[in-house]
Amino acid sequence: DVTAVFLIDEREHLFVDKVEVRGNTRTLDRVIRRHSKLVSGAPLSLLSMDETMRRLRATGHFDDVSFSVSESTSPELRNVQINVKEKEAVGRWDLGGGASSGEGEVGYFRLEHTNFDLFALPRSLTDWSDAFVGGGQSVYAEIIPGNVESQYMFGFHEPYLLSSDRSFTLRAGSQQFYRGVYEESRIKTEPEVRQYLDDEHHLSLALAWRLDDVSLNELSPSAPTTIATTADRLMLSYPRVSLRYADLENNTYGGPKGVLAEIKLDAASAATGSDSDFFRANASADYYRPLFDRYADLRHLLHIGVEAGWI
Numbered sequence: 001d002v003t004a005v006f007l008i009d010e011r012e013h014l015f016v017d018k019v020e021v022r023g024n025t026r027t028l029d030r031v032i033r034r035h036s037k038l039v040s041g042a043p044l045s046l047l048s049m050d051e052t053m054r055r056l057r058a059t060g061h062f063d064d065v066s067f068s069v070s071e072s073t074s075p076e077l078r079n080v081q082i083n084v085k086e087k088e089a090v091g092r093w094d095l096g097g098g099a100s101s102g103e104g105e106v107g108y109f110r111l112e113h114t115n116f117d118l119f120a121l122p123r124s125l126t127d128w129s130d131a132f133v134g135g136g137q138s139v140y141a142e143i144i145p146g147n148v149e150s151q152y153m154f155g156f157h158e159p160y161l162l163s164s165d166r167s168f169t170l171r172a173g174s175q176q177f178y179r180g181v182y183e184e185s186r187i188k189t190e191p192e193v194r195q196y197l198d199d200e201h202h203l204s205l206a207l208a209w210r211l212d213d214v215s216l217n218e219l220s221p222s223a224p225t226t227i228a229t230t231a232d233r234l235m236l237s238y239p240r241v242s243l244r245y246a247d248l249e250n251n252t253y254g255g256p257k258g259v260l261a262e263i264k265l266d267a268a269s270a271a272t273g274s275d276s277d278f279f280r281a282n283a284s285a286d287y288y289r290p291l292f293d294r295y296a297d298l299r300h301l302l303h304i305g306v307e308a309g310w311i
Contacts, residue, residue, distance in 0.1 A: 014044040017077035023084045024134075027061055027115060031136035034160055035059065038080050044069070056084065058250065059136070061115050063087050090115040090133060104148035112140035118156075136160070142173075150176040165196045169208075181220040182227055187213040190240075202247050210266070212236040234275035238268035254290060255301040261285040282309040 019038050021029045033039075035055035037048040049067050056065045064085040072079050096108040117135025122128045137158050144151040153173035161168045169192045177184040192208035215233050241264070248258040264282045268274035284307040291300040 012076050014078050015076055016040055016042050016044050016080055017072040017074075018079045020079070020081045021084070022081055024086060026086055026090075026130055026134040027084070027136070028117070028134050030163065031061075031115075031134065032056065032082060032084065034136070036082065038082070044078050044080065052082070056082075059114075061087060061090060061136075102148075104146055106144060106146035106149065109143045110140060112138060114138050116156075118158075148178050161193070165201075167194045167196070168192070169194070181223040183217045185215045185217070192240075194244075202245055204244050204246070206240075206242045206244065208240040208242070210236070210238055210240055231275070235273065236268060236276060237273035238266050239272065241265045248288070254299045256288045257290050259285070259287055278311055280309065280311040282307070284308075 016038050017040060019033070019036065019040060021032050024032060035052065037051045037055075038044070042048065053065045053067075056062055062084045064083075066083045068081045068083060070079045070081070071077075091111070091113045093112070094108065094110040097106060098108075099105045113132075115133060115135070116137040116139045117132055118137060120130065120132050120134055122131035137156070139157075140153075140155045142151070142153040142155070144153075151173065152175075153171065155172075156170045158168045160166075170190070171192075172189045173187075175186045175188070189211045190208055192206050194204050194206035197203040197205060213233070213235055216227065216230060217232070219228060242262055244260075244262040246258075246260050248256045248260055250256050262284055264280075266278070266280040268279075269277045284305065286303065286305040289302045291302055292298075
């Protein structure tokens with residue numbers, strides 16, 4: 001028999017004193033600190049470092065993230081330096097297309113700036129080197145032309161509205177539907193404020209307001225009665241309340257990993273400024289699991305989803 005004896009040197013716990021950010025020339029310090037689990041007065045651990053590194057890399061703003069630790073004024077305190085190396089390119093573009101028997105042929109183009117700053121104005125008319133960069137916001141334009149359905153959208157997202165646990169999203173654009181016996185066009189706008197209910201930003205509650213200016217044109221005598229008796233133009237104006245649980249790890253090439261569940265409620269009436277009255281509820285849940293994920297950009301993805309609605 002062999003007896004194993006472990007000699008444990010239980011030292012004093014270490015705590016974070018000062019946190020410095022180094023290496024960032026465009027991205028603001030506060031954007032990096034939002035994702036950091038290393039805050040002054042908190043315990044210093046490898047788990048908090050690993051989580052901070054994972055969060056910062058998930059933003060897509062940095063090529064490399066590392067840490068260095070130095071002694072502070074007290075034996076139990078340590079100063080921590082977060083060292084980042086910013087990516088030269090802070091955006092992405094997608095190009096694609098497809099066809100189906102129901103929706104016809106469609107093209108797809110999306111241009112997105114992933115580290116946008118609405119308030120970073122150019123230094124002068126000739127110096128735009130760091131203009132509108134570094135605030136952690138995102139802005140995108142999406143063009144989807146088709147012979148049956150077309151969509152042209154613009155979006156803006158501020159993940160930390162006024163440095164709080166609220167986010168702000170604005171989506172606006174137009175849609176066209178060629179339905180054979182009539183044509184439908186929509187101009188829509190949807191501002192949304194979302195409140196995160198936990199420190200990890202998994203659970204959130206949002207309030208949005210949807211405005212759809214709907215026009216019906218080229219009505220054929222064979223159009224459905226519901227369409228034929230509807231006004232040529234109407235406004236849909238209604239609030240939307242949504243409760244979301246999202247535990248997702250996104251990868252640009254390999255797709256998401258985790259769980260997304262959401263419940264949405266819409267209520268439209270004359271009181272909300274809508275020309276049509278309705279109540280609508282929608283619930284959905286999606287599960288994403290990577291397969292053979294030795295390399296994230298080569299892995300397969302299993303997606304299981306369920307959705308139910310009532311109006």
